[in-house]
Every structure is written in structure tokens, then in C-alpha cells.
Amino acid sequence: MDEFDRLLYQSSVPAPPDLPEPPKPWKRSMGFICWGLAFISITLNFLSLDLILPAVGTALLWLGLRPLRQENGGFRFAYLCATAYALLHMTTIVLLATPLDQFLTSLRNADWHTTSGSVSLHLVLRACLLQFLLTLAVGGLWQGLKGVFVRVGQSPRTAAAGGLVVFEALLLPMALIGLEGWLLVGPVLLVWLLLIFNLRTISASLDEVGYALSPAPVRLSAGPAFGLWLGVPLLAILLLPLLFSRLPVNSQTEVRVPGGDLPLREELLELGFPEDILSRLTDDEVSRFDGAYGLTVKGYPLSSGDFPDGIPGTVVLEVPVQDARYGFHVVYLACLFWEAEEAGGYMEGIKITSDHHGVTVRTTCPQGTLNWTDGGVLHTAPIRFRFRSDGSWLPSYFADFSLPKTAGGRMEGYVFWEAMPTFPELQILFNYSLTAAHRLSPWQYPYTLPSDVLLANRFGPEWRSRCWIYTGQLAPEGEYDSAGY
Amino acid sequence: MDYTKLIQAMQDRRPGAMEEVQTAFTPMLRYIIAPILPDTRDAEECLSDVLLQAWNTIASYDPARASLSTWLTHLARNAALNRRRSNQRRRESTALDETVPDSREDPEQSFLKAEQAQALWAAVGRLRWLDQQLFLRKYYYYQLTAQIAAELGLTVRAVEGRLYRIRRRLQRELGGVYHG
Known part of the structure; x- marks a missing residue:
């Protein structure tokens, strides 16, 4: 105690001209809680506010309940739930910035179907757990407030807190069903605003009569604690996506030997197979065209304007071949070309919808390789496709990969798939498409693979995409007409 | 919270008004008095004094100047300080002789x-x-x-x-x- 402190303390500071309001032990905590609940529930989808506001709200709710945890059992329970909620919320934000979340989703690759679309089951379960914890926290708050009124012998005036519990509990099934629209959301928002306002009134009444608190001591002041709760997720959002801006390139697994002296090569050249493409294919790849009796080439030759913003130049070849099992089938080869300056780009995605009608033909899963030269050596990396159906149930195959960091020249991707006839005696025309996506920015939150963007068909400013739609033909030998469509 | 009716009831000396004030404000008054008078018996005596003083001086209370809770807080704080001072003086008067000059202010x-x-x-x-x-x-x-x-x-x-x-x-x- 210094001299000035002693003077102030011992001389009993006289009353100011305007009588000061009495200290309000509940005001700060209840203010934090009300604002916290408000920020958690508000969803504004611009300027990343949909991430920032709930993070601020979670921190405020925790800060508000922290000093009250020794008040009674209800508040203690609410504090524990708010802590669990804040930890889960922070973990969710951090996970969404990394591929780990995609991995967790892939462990149980199931979707939950709502009226507004399909959502990954894993995300739905996590959102439900968060909402459940929030409901429990509000329930604890309700019981805690009731306990305070009962302790001082007054009838509880906590209907708003009880209403808020019902409201938070109702949000759970509403989200599961996927109810949207202003007609429903509007009244719900109004009720919620009334409840929050009434909760604030409860805290004012607690202050007015000055119910003393048994506040719990804290090890970290509100400011630094708030900074920590907010800083960790914000740092995760800002920095983690930069660490995962590329996909690993599983290259150098084999050395590719293009060219060869198969007699089939001569036959293909006679059918009109582009010589420069054929010379880049291995004998194994060329043997897929064994029994070819026709050829259609789309997009050849490539022009220099075919490579805007990292999108590959594309040539697609359709080769019907004789087949012992079906009589014939068609082999498709999509050739993708990236210029050398695209090396080291962030992420590439390819979507192949092998039949737009979905039932006209039977197709195989595409298989592809990415080839490039580095230091004079040819390198190969597999392009792996997986089947996913989008919201319109269009069967499509998706591949995600990154181009190598260094390449001595053009990078080439060769993707093969086959189409088998359902009715071999008929000539069948159908549409198929190839879509390429390219990520321009190193930062993206949440972590999203090109296939997710292609599946949702929603391309943000950090993405470029291009779609080629072609008509395919399934016809037996003699009926196949490469100029007929 | 609006205490207009309660203030009116006190000013009109209606039965039950004092109990209502006691129920509503005792926790707050205890909260104000406790840090100044840590001794529980002292604090309870002071609380009774404050309630009595509020009852006796309610006529002088002007709602335009301060809310009822602020006015009561002020009464409680002053009563507690006076009691603490008188306790201190009592202790000092037994310890010191009577040559100590009068500490009252001019x-x-x-x-x-x-x-x-x-x-x-x-x-x-x-x-x-x-x-x-x-x-x-x-x-x-x-x-x-x-x-x-x-x-x-x-x-x-x-x-x-x-x-x-x-x-x-x-x-x-x-x-x-x-x-x-």
C-alpha cells in the first residue's frame, strides 16, 4: 500500500456530486452470456462473419459463465457445458482448416439428406453435438438463475431462460430437417430476440436488488482469455490452409517408356489417331485399342488459347473396339495438357461424367496417369478417380491432384475409360462431359478438395473451371460413323 | 425495475411496505455493508439501522436524483462507514490518553x-x-x-x-x- 493508496483508503473518499450506482455483480457476466448467445446464433454469410461471430460468441459465453461457476450447481453445469462447447467449436474450426476433417468424413462416407440438400453425416453429427451442448449450457444457466432467486427467498423470474432452453432444443430438429425460408426463420428470430431481451431483464433485476455473487477466482483475466479463445481459431483459419494448399504428388513410382513398335500403332494411325499423342502412349496403353474399327477426335489440334488460368488443354478420343463379350465397346482417352509454367500450382480437379442420362450405357471407372519430364527423366504419377453422385444424382468420377513442383516441359495427363452397350444391336448416342478445375489461391477455408467444388458446382473467386460436353456414340462395326454426329 | 409503488407505499406508511423493501433490498445492502464491516454482528446491526433510517427518511428521498437502490446503497455505505469509524474511535480511546487533540473538522x-x-x-x-x-x-x-x-x-x-x-x-x- 503506497502513500496515496493509504490516503484514499483511510480518509474515506467523500461521495461524488452525483451518487454512483451500486456495483452490479451480475451485469458483466450476464452481459457476456447474452451477447455470447446472440453471436453464436447469428449467421451472417459475408466477410467471414459466419466464422468470426460464433467464435466471439463462444468465447463470451464461456467468459460469462466462468465467474458464476461457484454460485450453484446449475451454473457449474452450464460452465462445464460451455467449456466443452468452446473446445469442440475450436477443434471444429481447426479441423476444417486441415485435410483431417475430410479424412474423418471418409471414415464413414454417408450423407444426411435434408429438404435443402445433402450434408455429410459426420458434419451433421458434429453440429448436433454442438447444439446439444449449447442446449445443456442454457439449461444449466436456467437452473442456476432459478437457484439464485430461491436462495434469497424470492419466486424465480426465469421464464425467459426456460424459453431459451426450449428454443435451443427446437433448433436441433429444425436443422436436421433443413427448414429454411423467411416465413419460418422470421418468427423464430423474433421469438429468440424476445427471449434474449428478457434474459437481459433478468440480469438487470438480479443487479437491481444486488444479489451477491460467490465469484470464482480466475487464473487468466477476461481480456487474455478472450484473446486466446478467439486467437487460436483465427490463427488456424489464417495459417493452416497455407500448409495444406497442395496435395502430395506420388511420383517417381515408375519410369514411363512411351512409344514402341506394336503393329496396332500403324492401324490406329490409319484410323486417324493423332501421331504426337500416340507416340506418347506406352504399349500397355495402346493395347487398350486392340480391335479398333473407328475413331473420333475432339479438340485436336490444341491452340495456344486453350490454357487460360491453369485450365488444361483437352483432346478426347473415342475409339470403338471389337469385344468378345459385348460384341464391341468404346474406349475413351482424354488427354490433358498443362504448360510448364503451371508446375507447382495448388490443386487440380477433373470430373468425368461418362453418361449424362445415367442409364443409357455402362461405363468403367476412369484410370489416368500424369506424366512429365524432370531433369531429362520421364515421371509418372497415377490420377485416381472415385465415384460420387451429385445432388442431381448424375453419376460422375472425380480426381484430385497437384501438378509437380518442377517440370522440364509440358505436363500431360492421360485418362482412359470404357463404355459398354446396353443393347448391342442399336446405335446409341449419349452425352458425356469432362470438367477441369484449378485452384488459384494458396488460402482457402474450409479445406476443400477440387472434387468437392466440382461436385457442388459452386466455384468461388479462388477457382477456375471449364467444362467440355461431347456426344458419344456406341455402334457395332459398320454402323459407327465418326462424321455422323 | 420500477419501485414507484413501493416508494409511495413507504411514504404513505402502508403496512407491509417495509417487509417488501426488506425482501427486495436486504441482499444488496448486505453486499454493500459486508466489505466495510467484516464482523457479521456489526453488519447485521448496521443493516437494521439502514432499514430504519430508510423508513424514517423516505420522505426526503427524491426519485429524480437517484434510483431507490442507489439511494439505499448510499445510506448503507455511509452508515457502515460511520459505524466503522465509531468502532475505531472506541478502540483508540481505550488505548490512548485524553491528551490527544480533538479530531473533528473545522x-x-x-x-x-x-x-x-x-x-x-x-x-x-x-x-x-x-x-x-x-x-x-x-x-x-x-x-x-x-x-x-x-x-x-x-x-x-x-x-x-x-x-x-x-x-x-x-x-x-x-x-x-x-x-x-
Whole structure:
């Protein structure tokens, strides 16, 4: 105690001209809680506010309940739930910035179907757990407030807190069903605003009569604690996506030997197979065209304007071949070309919808390789496709990969798939498409693979995409007409 | 909360009005008195005095100047301080002989003290909201640092640090005007 402190303390500071309001032990905590609940529930989808506001709200709710945890059992329970909620919320934000979340989703690759679309089951379960914890926290708050009124012998005036519990509990099934629209959301928002306002009134009444608190001591002041709760997720959002801006390139697994002296090569050249493409294919790849009796080439030759913003130049070849099992089938080869300056780009995605009608033909899963030269050596990396159906149930195959960091020249991707006839005696025309996506920015939150963007068909400013739609033909030998469509 | 009816009931000396005041404000009055009079018996006696004083002086209460809770707080704080001073004097009078000069203030001293108080509160008014709260709680309501820290969600060290900075600032601004 210094001299000035002693003077102030011992001389009993006289009353100011305007009588000061009495200290309000509940005001700060209840203010934090009300604002916290408000920020958690508000969803504004611009300027990343949909991430920032709930993070601020979670921190405020925790800060508000922290000093009250020794008040009674209800508040203690609410504090524990708010802590669990804040930890889960922070973990969710951090996970969404990394591929780990995609991995967790892939462990149980199931979707939950709502009226507004399909959502990954894993995300739905996590959102439900968060909402459940929030409901429990509000329930604890309700019981805690009731306990305070009962302790001082007054009838509880906590209907708003009880209403808020019902409201938070109702949000759970509403989200599961996927109810949207202003007609429903509007009244719900109004009720919620009334409840929050009434909760604030409860805290004012607690202050007015000055119910003393048994506040719990804290090890970290509100400011630094708030900074920590907010800083960790914000740092995760800002920095983690930069660490995962590329996909690993599983290259150098084999050395590719293009060219060869198969007699089939001569036959293909006679059918009109582009010589420069054929010379880049291995004998194994060329043997897929064994029994070819026709050829259609789309997009050849490539022009220099075919490579805007990292999108590959594309040539697609359709080769019907004789087949012992079906009589014939068609082999498709999509050739993708990236210029050398695209090396080291962030992420590439390819979507192949092998039949737009979905039932006209039977197709195989595409298989592809990415080839490039580095230091004079040819390198190969597999392009792996997986089947996913989008919201319109269009069967499509998706591949995600990154181009190598260094390449001595053009990078080439060769993707093969086959189409088998359902009715071999008929000539069948159908549409198929190839879509390429390219990520321009190193930062993206949440972590999203090109296939997710292609599946949702929603391309943000950090993405470029291009779609080629072609008509395919399934016809037996003699009926196949490469100029007929 | 609107206490107009309760104030009217007290002013009209209606039966039951006092019980209502007791039920509504006893926790708050205890909260104000407790840090100044840590002894429970003293605090309870003081609480009774305050309620009696409120009942007797309700006619002089002006709702335009302060809310009922603020007025009651003021009564409680002053009553508790008076009781603490008289307790102290009683203890000192048994310890010291009667050669100690009379400590009552003369009119000049009272005038100086009022001027100092005005300067002090003007300086406090220029502090930030949280610092004002800390000053009021510590030096006007005599709350313990640990209580202030817990209620405001701060560590004891943080409160001590802030109070130290507040005192330095006030000392600087008052420039020797305030001598206690």
C-alpha cells in the first residue's frame, strides 16, 4: 500500500456530486452470456462473419459463465457445458482448416439428406453435438438463475431462460430437417430476440436488488482469455490452409517408356489417331485399342488459347473396339495438357461424367496417369478417380491432384475409360462431359478438395473451371460413323 | 425495475411496505455493508439501522436524483462507514490518553475537503469505464481486491496493476491537490 493508496483508503473518499450506482455483480457476466448467445446464433454469410461471430460468441459465453461457476450447481453445469462447447467449436474450426476433417468424413462416407440438400453425416453429427451442448449450457444457466432467486427467498423470474432452453432444443430438429425460408426463420428470430431481451431483464433485476455473487477466482483475466479463445481459431483459419494448399504428388513410382513398335500403332494411325499423342502412349496403353474399327477426335489440334488460368488443354478420343463379350465397346482417352509454367500450382480437379442420362450405357471407372519430364527423366504419377453422385444424382468420377513442383516441359495427363452397350444391336448416342478445375489461391477455408467444388458446382473467386460436353456414340462395326454426329 | 409503488407505499406508511423493501433490498445492502464491516454482528446491526433510517427518511428521498437502490446503497455505505469509524474511535480511546487533540473538522477543513473531493471525482470521471468501476469498488465501497477481481473476471494481479496505474494517474492529474 503506497502513500496515496493509504490516503484514499483511510480518509474515506467523500461521495461524488452525483451518487454512483451500486456495483452490479451480475451485469458483466450476464452481459457476456447474452451477447455470447446472440453471436453464436447469428449467421451472417459475408466477410467471414459466419466464422468470426460464433467464435466471439463462444468465447463470451464461456467468459460469462466462468465467474458464476461457484454460485450453484446449475451454473457449474452450464460452465462445464460451455467449456466443452468452446473446445469442440475450436477443434471444429481447426479441423476444417486441415485435410483431417475430410479424412474423418471418409471414415464413414454417408450423407444426411435434408429438404435443402445433402450434408455429410459426420458434419451433421458434429453440429448436433454442438447444439446439444449449447442446449445443456442454457439449461444449466436456467437452473442456476432459478437457484439464485430461491436462495434469497424470492419466486424465480426465469421464464425467459426456460424459453431459451426450449428454443435451443427446437433448433436441433429444425436443422436436421433443413427448414429454411423467411416465413419460418422470421418468427423464430423474433421469438429468440424476445427471449434474449428478457434474459437481459433478468440480469438487470438480479443487479437491481444486488444479489451477491460467490465469484470464482480466475487464473487468466477476461481480456487474455478472450484473446486466446478467439486467437487460436483465427490463427488456424489464417495459417493452416497455407500448409495444406497442395496435395502430395506420388511420383517417381515408375519410369514411363512411351512409344514402341506394336503393329496396332500403324492401324490406329490409319484410323486417324493423332501421331504426337500416340507416340506418347506406352504399349500397355495402346493395347487398350486392340480391335479398333473407328475413331473420333475432339479438340485436336490444341491452340495456344486453350490454357487460360491453369485450365488444361483437352483432346478426347473415342475409339470403338471389337469385344468378345459385348460384341464391341468404346474406349475413351482424354488427354490433358498443362504448360510448364503451371508446375507447382495448388490443386487440380477433373470430373468425368461418362453418361449424362445415367442409364443409357455402362461405363468403367476412369484410370489416368500424369506424366512429365524432370531433369531429362520421364515421371509418372497415377490420377485416381472415385465415384460420387451429385445432388442431381448424375453419376460422375472425380480426381484430385497437384501438378509437380518442377517440370522440364509440358505436363500431360492421360485418362482412359470404357463404355459398354446396353443393347448391342442399336446405335446409341449419349452425352458425356469432362470438367477441369484449378485452384488459384494458396488460402482457402474450409479445406476443400477440387472434387468437392466440382461436385457442388459452386466455384468461388479462388477457382477456375471449364467444362467440355461431347456426344458419344456406341455402334457395332459398320454402323459407327465418326462424321455422323 | 420500477419501485414507484413501493416508494409511495413507504411514504404513505402502508403496512407491509417495509417487509417488501426488506425482501427486495436486504441482499444488496448486505453486499454493500459486508466489505466495510467484516464482523457479521456489526453488519447485521448496521443493516437494521439502514432499514430504519430508510423508513424514517423516505420522505426526503427524491426519485429524480437517484434510483431507490442507489439511494439505499448510499445510506448503507455511509452508515457502515460511520459505524466503522465509531468502532475505531472506541478502540483508540481505550488505548490512548485524553491528551490527544480533538479530531473533528473545522469549517475551513470541511471546505477544503469538499474542494478536494470535487477535483478527485472530476479526475475519476475521466477514467475509462472499467477503471472507474475499479476505483469505486476499491475506494468508495471498500471491496477486497480478490472480490473485485473475481466479479470482474480479472486476476488479482491484474486488478492490483490497474489500481496502481489509476493511482499514478490520479496523483499526476490532481497534482498535490488531494492530501487525504
